[in-house]
Amino acid sequence: MIDLSTYFCPNPTCKDYGIRGKGNITTSTRYGKNKTHLLRCKTCNQRFSENRNTIFMHSNYSRETIQRIILAVSECNSIRGTARILQLDKDGVNRIVLKAGNHCKRILENLIHDLCLTECQLDELWTFVKKRKLFPTKTSNRSMAATGSGPPSTLNPS
Amino acid sequence: MIINFFIGQRSLEDCTVFIADLVERIRTKPLFTSDELPHYQTALVEHYSHCEAHPKTGKRGRPRKPKVVIDHDLKYATVHKIRENGKVIRVERTIVFGDPETIEQILKASRVSSGINTSFIERSNLTLRNHNRKLTRKTLCFAKQKQALEAQTTIIITYYNFSLPHRGLTLRDSLGRRIKRTPAMAADLIDRIWPMGEILAYPMS
Numbered sequence: 001m002i003d004l005s006t007y008f009c010p011n012p013t014c015k016d017y018g019i020r021g022k023g024n025i026t027t028s029t030r031y032g033k034n035k036t037h038l039l040r041c042k043t044c045n046q047r048f049s050e051n052r053n054t055i056f057m058h059s060n061y062s063r064e065t066i067q068r069i070i071l072a073v074s075e076c077n078s079i080r081g082t083a084r085i086l087q088l089d090k091d092g093v094n095r096i097v098l099k100a101g102n103h104c105k106r107i108l109e110n111l112i113h114d115l116c117l118t119e120c121q122l123d124e125l126w127t128f129v130k131k132r133k134l135f136p137t138k139t140s141n142r143s144m145a146a147t148g149s150g151p152p153s154t155l156n157p158s
Numbered sequence: 159m160i161i162n163f164f165i166g167q168r169s170l171e172d173c174t175v176f177i178a179d180l181v182e183r184i185r186t187k188p189l190f191t192s193d194e195l196p197h198y199q200t201a202l203v204e205h206y207s208h209c210e211a212h213p214k215t216g217k218r219g220r221p222r223k224p225k226v227v228i229d230h231d232l233k234y235a236t237v238h239k240i241r242e243n244g245k246v247i248r249v250e251r252t253i254v255f256g257d258p259e260t261i262e263q264i265l266k267a268s269r270v271s272s273g274i275n276t277s278f279i280e281r282s283n284l285t286l287r288n289h290n291r292k293l294t295r296k297t298l299c300f301a302k303q304k305q306a307l308e309a310q311t312t313i314i315i316t317y318y319n320f321s322l323p324h325r326g327l328t329l330r331d332s333l334g335r336r337i338k339r340t341p342a343m344a345a346d347l348i349d350r351i352w353p354m355g356e357i358l359a360y361p362m363s
Binding site: 006098100108113121130 | 159161162168180182183184185186188189190191192193195198264267268270271275276278279280283286287288289290291292293294299300301302303304305306307308309310312313314315316317319320342345347348354355357358359360361362363
């Protein structure tokens with residue numbers, strides 16, 4: 001059973017745009033192979049998918065796969081490790097992680113506010129971001145003696 | 159609960175941005191505790207102070223610059239750990255702003271802290287390192303792009319706040335059964351544990 005109170009009308013011209021739990025959202029029908037709900041706003045008659053404004057929209061992966069990816073990444077698995085565990089492509093996993101990062105950022109922005117605190121602790125965490133340079137810088141002196149393993153010996157081995 | 163985070167350098171500019179975001183999210187003026195990084199003090203003074211103009215003297219010349227008056231209810235303390243051979247031998251606690259008696263009362267009323275400390279943030283730092291592969295030390299999984307580090311850290315902080323029950327926050331009901339709570343439940347932001355699937359399916363504008 002779908003909880004309609006979490007959904008809101010995504011139509012910016014509707015007067016109930018962005019308001020949750022007002023009772024203006026109703027189920028219309030289902031579509032697709034996963035039987036996704038098609039919802040309708042009673043105020044402006046706009047129809048929209050239940051996946052609208054979530055990370056499941058326009059994704060080729062199923063809901064379960066996306067949830068497993070995010071849970072695996074949240075429990076200290078690497079991107080390639082997650083891809084190997086779930087037998088997926090690493091670029092696909094990375095795409096989902098970046099998409100979920102944006103979604104989670106909006107959740108943190110919108111839900112964590114107006115806090116009543118008595119204590120607040122501040123600290124830093126050290127880490128680094130680094131990328132290996134794929135190609136070395138251009139050098140004018142291109143010879144085995146200058147940058148390689150040395151020129152071949154001219155001495156007779158005997 | 160981890161309220162916010164900022165990925166950047168250990169500079170005053172980045173610290174100011176971070177503190178500005180933190181101040182926007184809280185309604186009260188809590189007791190701030192940190193290590194001895196001086197940027198926190200500067201950034202806090204910037205947000206919890208106002209300028210007071212000097213009275214006019216009636217003389218000619220440039221008037222004096224307005225005085226910066228720090229809010230009397232700003233409470234800030236630092237913790238300095240003195241180490242010997244890598245082990246902490248002594249902890250020095252300094253009250254930078256605020257009345258020591260008020261701070262003592264806050265700490266007495268606190269259910270978790272018995273003194274000025276940064277233990278909880280240090281503990282959550284370790285939890286983050288254990289959950290985030292990009293922060294795990296001495297591995298090859300370090301971040302190669304800032305965007306990826308941001309995304310993964312955001313996911314894990316959301317997971318920590320909303321999905322992961324914290325053992326220290328467990329309550330017992332009238333029948334003695336354990337009620338697991340997440341940090342966001344303890345802060346009254348949500349009323350039940352949100353599984354990760356529910357967070358991802360929560361529509362955001």
